[in-house]
Amino acid sequence: MISRKTADLGRLAEQVALALVVLLVCACGSSARSAASASSSTATENACQQVSAVLSDGPDPGADPVGYAEAQVLPLRQISVSDQALRAAIRQLADAYQEFFASNGASEAKEAVAVATRKVDFICPGAAS
Numbered sequence: 001m002i003s004r005k006t007a008d009l010g011r012l013a014e015q016v017a018l019a020l021v022v023l024l025v026c027a028c029g030s031s032a033r034s035a036a037s038a039s040s041s042t043a044t045e046n047a048c049q050q051v052s053a054v055l056s057d058g059p060d061p062g063a064d065p066v067g068y069a070e071a072q073v074l075p076l077r078q079i080s081v082s083d084q085a086l087r088a089a090i091r092q093l094a095d096a097y098q099e100f101f102a103s104n105g106a107s108e109a110k111e112a113v114a115v116a117t118r119k120v121d122f123i124c125p126g127a128a129s
Contacts, residue, residue, distance in 0.1 A: 043081070043082055043083065044081070044083045044086060044123070044124075047079060047080075047081035047083065047086055047090075047124070048086075048123070048124030048127045049127075050079050050081075051076070051079060051090060051120060051124055051127045051128060052124070052126070052127040052128075054072060054075040054076055054079065055072060055076075055127065055128055057071070057075070058071030058072060059071055065100070065105055066100065066101055066104055066105050069097040069098075069100040069101040069105075069113070070097070070101040072093075072094070072097045073094050073097050073098045073101065076090055076091075076093060076094035076097070077091075077094050083123070085123060086120075086123045086124070089116065089119040089120045089122075089123055090120060092115075092116040092119060093113070093116035093117060093119070093120050093128065095112075095116070096109065096112040096113040096115070096116040097113060099112060100112070100113050116128075117129055
């Protein structure tokens with residue numbers, strides 16, 4: 001008869017072996033994922049630079065916030081980006097600027113711009129603020 005201690009050690013050995021196999025399999029695929037991740041990261045960085053460039057252009061936002069909002073809508077919509085989260089954040093910011101312009105700077109639209117700006121800045125720190 002196998003003692004309980006021996007059976008527990010056997011199960012523990014099986015779990016350790018399984019963990020090692022999983023670790024080895026993950027390690028084998030990590031270089032391909034790293035290359036894809038680096039490519040994605042570079043594309044996102046490029047898109048963030050585009051957002052920053054667009055938002056630094058146009059009228060002075062302090063002197064003419066409504067004109068600034070109007071000037072940002074089309075250039076933001078023209079940015080092509082593969083990252084879905086960034087694409088959605090840019091679209092939301094363009095929509096918020098469009099509404100800000102259409103409402104002549106209404107407070108609700110101003111808040112929507114602030115929310116959208118935070119979303120873009122979360123992905124692209126400092127690009128929208």
